[in-house]
Amino acid sequence: MGAPSQKIYRSWPSGPPTYQQANTDGSDIAQSREWNYSLFDCCPPGTLCLKSTFLPCLTYGKTQSRSKDPNLSNFSYINSPTYFLYLDSQETIPHAFSRALGMLVDEEISPVYNSKYYPVKPGEVLADRYQTLVKVGWGVSSTVWLARGLQGPIETLENVVALKVANNNASFASHEREVEEHISTADPSHRGRSLIRTLLDSFEVKGPEGSHSCLVYPPMREPLSIYQSRFEDRKMPLPLIKTYIRALLTGLDYLHKECRTVHTGGWLDLKLENIMVSFEDSTVLAHFIDSQLERPMAFKIDAVGRPVYQSHNNFGPLKSLRSIPQLVDFGLATRLEEDDDWGVWPIQPDHYRAPEVILGNGWQMSVDIWNLGVLLWDMIEGKELFRHIHDQEGRYDAKLHIAEMIALLGPPPPEILQRYQYMREYSWPQHVRLEDGRLCETAEEYFCGPFFDNTGRFLYEDLIPDRKLDATASFLGGEEREAFLDLAKGMLVWHPDARKTAGELAGHPFLQPRETSA
Numbered sequence: 001m002g003a004p005s006q007k008i009y010r011s012w013p014s015g016p017p018t019y020q021q022a023n024t025d026g027s028d029i030a031q032s033r034e035w036n037y038s039l040f041d042c043c044p045p046g047t048l049c050l051k052s053t054f055l056p057c058l059t060y061g062k063t064q065s066r067s068k069d070p071n072l073s074n075f076s077y078i079n080s081p082t083y084f085l086y087l088d089s090q091e092t093i094p095h096a097f098s099r100a101l102g103m104l105v106d107e108e109i110s111p112v113y114n115s116k117y118y119p120v121k122p123g124e125v126l127a128d129r130y131q132t133l134v135k136v137g138w139g140v141s142s143t144v145w146l147a148r149g150l151q152g153p154i155e156t157l158e159n160v161v162a163l164k165v166a167n168n169n170a171s172f173a174s175h176e177r178e179v180e181e182h183i184s185t186a187d188p189s190h191r192g193r194s195l196i197r198t199l200l201d202s203f204e205v206k207g208p209e210g211s212h213s214c215l216v217y218p219p220m221r222e223p224l225s226i227y228q229s230r231f232e233d234r235k236m237p238l239p240l241i242k243t244y245i246r247a248l249l250t251g252l253d254y255l256h257k258e259c260r261t262v263h264t265g266g267w268l269d270l271k272l273e274n275i276m277v278s279f280e281d282s283t284v285l286a287h288f289i290d291s292q293l294e295r296p297m298a299f300k301i302d303a304v305g306r307p308v309y310q311s312h313n314n315f316g317p318l319k320s321l322r323s324i325p326q327l328v329d330f331g332l333a334t335r336l337e338e339d340d341d342w343g344v345w346p347i348q349p350d351h352y353r354a355p356e357v358i359l360g361n362g363w364q365m366s367v368d369i370w371n372l373g374v375l376l377w378d379m380i381e382g383k384e385l386f387r388h389i390h391d392q393e394g395r396y397d398a399k400l401h402i403a404e405m406i407a408l409l410g411p412p413p414p415e416i417l418q419r420y421q422y423m424r425e426y427s428w429p430q431h432v433r434l435e436d437g438r439l440c441e442t443a444e445e446y447f448c449g450p451f452f453d454n455t456g457r458f459l460y461e462d463l464i465p466d467r468k469l470d471a472t473a474s475f476l477g478g479e480e481r482e483a484f485l486d487l488a489k490g491m492l493v494w495h496p497d498a499r500k501t502a503g504e505l506a507g508h509p510f511l512q513p514r515e516t517s518a
């Protein structure tokens with residue numbers, strides 16, 4: 001599905017109806033270029049990156065030269081130290097990547113890959129303040145690099161940051177910066193603030209295709225999706241999962257109450273990839289950086305001449321379980337300042353989509369609670385809760401999704417259906433484009449409704465699968481299972497206002513540490 005054409009929210013033109021009011025009113029990029037290792041046309045990039053990790057003077061030289069000669073008219077990457085390091089490095093170049101010819105790498109996999117990614121190279125100095133070390137990730141609109149800040153003592157680990165270099169068309173980047181600045185300052189004393197990724201700095205760089213925003217963050221170990229894979233059968237120990245869920249709820253409590261911000265706002269929401277885990281021990285990062293010496297990143301040149309580096313994000317086995325989770329990626333977050341501000345456009349990845357989004361009833365903070373409720377199954381069982389939401393061709397089908405919600409939770413209460421009927425008349429302030437190019441004005445058009453008739457009867461009763469929520473938690477036994485279901489039932493509620501708040505849920509008995517008997 002395509003994203004909304006503009007990132008806005010608007011309340012209803014005549015004032016948003018409350019549930020009560022509604023009740024009464026009834027490249028193809030050719031991937032043929034070879035992998036290679038050159039960086040500045042003179043030395044292998046990975047090696048340069050690694051050398052510069054340990055010998056910052058090597059690549060920092062550009063910054064130093066710039067301070068003497070701002071135009072860099074006489075600057076050369078080849079200076080005597082570089083040259084010797086280049087010679088010295090020849091033996092460390094791995095050859096394994098030659099087999100990667102024609103392969104799609106990292107961001108190239110994105111269906112919307114284009115040259116709008118800034119061509120970051122390892123060792124590059126950005127804005128005279130950060131020197132890139134190694135690429136650790138990518139998204140549909142950015143690449144993420146570990147970098148060293150050049151303004152403090154440059155060899156210390158404290159100076160290592162993560163740089164998110166946004167695409168030049170990424171309007172999300174300025175939005176993300178604004179939201180994150182707001183989050184950083186709303187109430188720094190709230191416990192939940194540390195559970196949300198905070199921005200350390202931001203700047204712009206000029207690339208061949210225009211200007212790119214760069215957002216600077218503390219470095220993190222990895223997304224929860226990778227962290228999970230470090231445990232047998234991808235199953236984290238239950239006490240640890242409980243701690244994580246409690247932490248995420250504390251973060252959401254801060255986000256919702258103090259920042260009046262919904263994490264959701266587009267297609268990329270609360271999911272395992274958007275929960276990052278901190279380093280359990282500073283030596284993990286130190287060893288990772290050291291290890292890059294032996295294992296420089298491979299890269300290729302894409303059809304338009306942009307280098308595409310293969311990210312390195314394996315920080316190795318866990319040394320302890322002392323990591324903490326953080327919510328990241330606020331590029332599509334939505335601020336709803338007033339109680340009667342509503343989001344109205346379609347949001348959330350299919351699997352996590354809340355009923356009020358599909359029905360077009362408008363959404364607020366509680367849409368994140370539904371999302372996290374669904375995510376509980378991914379976190380604990382490593383499997384998705386909703387299993388029948390795609391048609392035989394694998395396309396998302398909202399009526400199947402509603403049918404499965406009815407199976408698991410029972411039918412929606414009357415006030416939801418009344419509001420649904422009321423909101424069917426509502427057209428979005430802006431059309432939203434579907435992947436096939438069609439423009440939609442209403443949620444009903446977008447999600448191929450209607451779903452209920454005027455009497456509130458579901459139009460596709462034959463699609464309701466034979467599943468019950470209680471039967472989906474067989475991964476837990478006895479009291480744990482009951483407590484877990486009680487928690488989930490406070491989150492997976494048709495009526496958005498009846499969902500428990502993040503703050504209430506964080507105190508749920510299922511999430512409290514158990515006293516161990518002496």
Ligand SMILES: Nc1ncnc2c1ncn2[C@@H]1O[C@H](COP(=O)(O)OP(=O)(O)OP(=O)(O)O)[C@@H](O)[C@H]1O
Pocket residue numbers: 136137138139140141142143144162164217218219220221222223268273276313328329331
């Ligand atoms: N602070 C960080 N430390 C280490 N790695 C990071 C950090 N932030 C992001 N990453 C890595 O970069 C990847 C992409 O980051 P992020 O999700 O912020 O980018 P994005 O362009 O918004 O992605 P998308 O929009 O496709 O979800 C993450 O999945 C993670 O692997």
